[in-house]
Amino acid sequence: xxxxxxxxxxxxxxxxxxxxxxxxxxxxxxxxxxxxxxxxxxxxxxxxxxxxxxxxxxxxxxxxxxxxxxxxxxxxxxxxxxxxxxxxxxxxxxxxxxxxxxxxxxxxxxxxxxxxxxxxxxxxxxxxxxxxxxxxxxxxxxxxxxxxxxxxxxxxxxxxxxxx
Amino acid sequence: xxxxxxxxxxxxxxxxxxxxxxxxxxxxxxxxxxxxxxxxxxxxxxxxxxxxxxxxxxxxxxxxxxxxxxxxxxxxxxxxxxxxxxxxxxxxxxxxxxxxxxxxxxxxxxxxxxxxxxxxxxxxxxxxxxxxxxxxxxxxxxxxxxxxxxxxxxxxxxxxxxxxxxxxxxxxxx
Numbered sequence: 646x647x648x649x650x651x652x653x654x655x656x657x658x659x660x661x662x663x664x665x666x667x668x669x670x671x672x673x674x675x676x677x678x679x680x681x682x683x684x685x686x687x688x689x690x691x692x693x694x695x696x697x698x699x700x701x702x703x704x705x706x707x708x709x710x711x712x713x714x715x716x717x718x719x720x721x722x723x724x725x726x727x728x729x730x731x732x733x734x735x736x737x738x739x740x741x742x743x744x745x746x747x748x749x750x751x752x753x754x755x756x757x758x759x760x761x762x763x764x765x766x767x768x769x770x771x772x773x774x775x776x777x778x779x780x781x782x783x784x785x786x787x788x789x790x791x792x793x794x795x796x797x798x799x800x801x802x803x804x805x806x807x808x809x
Numbered sequence: 810x811x812x813x814x815x816x817x818x819x820x821x822x823x824x825x826x827x828x829x830x831x832x833x834x835x836x837x838x839x840x841x842x843x844x845x846x847x848x849x850x851x852x853x854x855x856x857x858x859x860x861x862x863x864x865x866x867x868x869x870x871x872x873x874x875x876x877x878x879x880x881x882x883x884x885x886x887x888x889x890x891x892x893x894x895x896x897x898x899x900x901x902x903x904x905x906x907x908x909x910x911x912x913x914x915x916x917x918x919x920x921x922x923x924x925x926x927x928x929x930x931x932x933x934x935x936x937x938x939x940x941x942x943x944x945x946x947x948x949x950x951x952x953x954x955x956x957x958x959x960x961x962x963x964x965x966x967x968x969x970x971x972x973x974x975x976x977x978x979x980x981x982x983x
Contacts, residue, residue, distance in 0.1 A: 683920065684893060684959050705899050705911045706957050706967060723895070728940050729908030738908060741940070747895065747918060752935070754864075774964045776832070 649804075667694035669770035674710055675780030677718050680746030681708070685721060688781030693770030702740055703727060703765075708772040709744060715758045719769055722746045722753055728762070740765060835890055836963030842888045848881020848927065850898070850954045850971035857944050859982040863936070871944050871982050873937040875900070875914055879929045879954060881970050886958055887922040894919040895957040896927065900937065902950035902976075912937060949976035 663672040676689045685691070693710060696702060703709060705724050712719045726743040741762035745752040757763065786793040854876040862870040877898065886894055897916040903909055914933035919925050939947050954971035 683918070684895070702909075704967075705913050706895070706897055706955055708957075708965070725913045725935065727909070727911045729904075729910065730940070731908075745935075747916075772965060774836075775960060776962055 668697060669693050669695045671769060674719065675783050676721055680748050681721055682748045684747060688778055688784050690776040690780040691772045692774035694773050695770050703742060710769040711763055711767045712769055713757050713760060713767050720756060725752055832962050839890050839960055839963050844885035845968060846881065846883050846885045846970060848879065848954060848970045850952060850973060851878045852952050852973055852977055853878060855977050855979060857979055857982045870938060870942050873944060873979060875933045875937060877931060879927055881927045883925040883927060883970065884922050887925060890960045890963060892959050892961045895959060898952060898954050900950045900952050902948055905946055944979040947979050949978045951976050
């Protein structure tokens with residue numbers, strides 16, 4: 646039991662440390678939609694980071710994961726336009742973004758739930774690295790809940806009958 | 810001790826760590842390929858037309874139309890870990906207050922090495938607008954051809970394959 650707890654907590658610690666280093670709330674995400682095909686398919690794993698606060702600017706061509714209010718799932722799309730507005734002081738200027746999925750014919754305005762532009766607060770992170778297929782396990786478990794219970798049950802049974 | 814379960818466990822653990830090491834090696838090998846190909850980018854014509862906003866019909870909106878020629882040999886970017894190339898042409902300008910504006914006006918996905926000889930005479934694919942709805946106060950813009958190399962596994966890398974030497978003015982709306 647103690648063993649189990651230590652596995653869980655060390656996992657959580659690693660996740661949080663990774664988040665602190667990369668400056669995002671979720672440093673690893675799984676692709677859930679096909680709008681970036683043929684680059685990213687459902688189930689691919691993406692590694693994210695954010696530019697540090699001082700030079701917090703995104704560039705065109707960056708692939709960002711964003712979450713607009715009222716949207717069910719985070720979206721992974723590429724930045725099409727960046728616009729700086731507001732203050733004369735460069736560091737205080739805000740950046741407005743427009744994104745588009747590589748596989749979509751039009752930009753994302755209709756996905757923003759009434760917003761005209763995406764802002765920094767909506768962006769979870771920029772995609773820096775890529776690992777195919779690995780995340781499919783989580784999608785499979787969501788699509789087929791029986792698999793999740795079978796897996797959990799199997800693990801529990803093993804834990805009961807195995808003795809070191 | 811040497812039960813079937815223990816054996817299966819051992820074999821699968823070894824296999825998965827071998828696979829991880831192999832993937833890491835492939836991902837790291839990308840950094841050994843440092844190709845930096847350059848191409849030619851020429852903006853042949855910039856025109857501004859006055860029109861209506863596509864969303865709010867009663868709002869007037871200027872659209873810039875850009876004609877360009879691109880020729881570049883991007884085959885060196887294809888190595889064993891290149892899944893595809895995302896090529897894009899962007900306009901860059903600073904507005905009166907000094908705010909940076911970068912707008913992608915054309916892009917292309919290149920999936921095969923054979924298709925990486927780029928030779929395009931084209932015009933902008935996406936609506937090119939300014940946030941003020943007009944190009945009257947927008948200063949001259951630079952144009953740049955950039956690319957993003959997307960790997961089978963590992964880090965995404967970016968580069969620039971061409972840039973206009975002089976900035977181009979936006980003419981008055983027609």
